[in-house]
Each structure stands twice: as C-alpha cells, then as structure tokens.
Amino acid sequence: MKLNEDTKARLIEGIKLGMTNKLAAQYAGISEQCFYQWRDKGNAGSQEHLELFESLKRAEAQSAAHSLAVIKKAAQDGTWTAAAWMLERRHNFRRDPVVEVEAVDTSELVDPNTAEGRAAIIAHVAELPDDIILAALNRGVAEP
Secondary structure, eight states: OOOOHHHHHHHHHHHHHTOOHHHHHHHHTSOHHHHHHHHHHHHTTOHHHHHHHHHHHHHHHHHHHHHHHHHHHHHHTTOHHHHHHHHHHHSOOOOOOOOOOOOOOOOOOOOTTSHHHHHHHHHHHHTSOHHHHHHHHHHTSOOO
C-alpha cells in the first residue's frame, strides 16, 4: 500500500486520540504490519516516511499531554486517585508491594481415640517440665 495524505491524517488523528498503533492502523485502513514498516522507514530516514514518523511522535506526545492535563485537572478538583496516579507514574512514588505470607501447619493431627494417638499425647506431655504437669494435674483437685 502507498502512503497518501488521507491515510497519514487518519493515523495521526488516531494516535492523537490515544489509540494503540494497531487501532490507529485499523482506523486508517492499513495493516498493523504496514504501520510499523512505514514508521521504521521514517525512523531510518526515508524521505517519503520521515514526515509521517515525526508527525506520529508529535501526535503521541500531544495525546499524552492532553491525557495528563485531564488527570491533573481531576486532581486539582479533589479526585485523590488522580493525584495518586500522577505521583505513581510521574514521580515514581510507589507503594511497597504487598507481601503475601502463607502459613504452613506443620503440626500433626492426633486422634486421642486411638492407641497411637494416646501414646503420642503421653509422649508430648512427658517432655513438659514437671511443675507444669503437676500444676495441670492439681487444677482438677479441690482443696480441703
């Protein structure tokens, strides 16, 4: 496909509106591959495509400037999320990432209704200091 003024104008309009390169190409009636070929030729200095390349860069900057002006106005009007967005993107003000901790239960389930379960409980209790065992045993005893 040959680059003409109508296609060029539609590409630039699409980029100014904030379209992706793919959408701007579709809007102009060309393939995304054709868009990138023309842009790359302009970037390489091809006279036929240099003006398109420079116009696309300007359109991209104009689109960004317009969007930022809208966000800045919203922030000035009291929308804190717009101000937060500006801080995050423009001034690299980021929240610390959320740290997710997964608790892993390493305890062994013991069934006190089985001989093995009771043996495991007795083994664990036997590891306790004597004063703790005696205090636990004396809780259930009423004093005279």
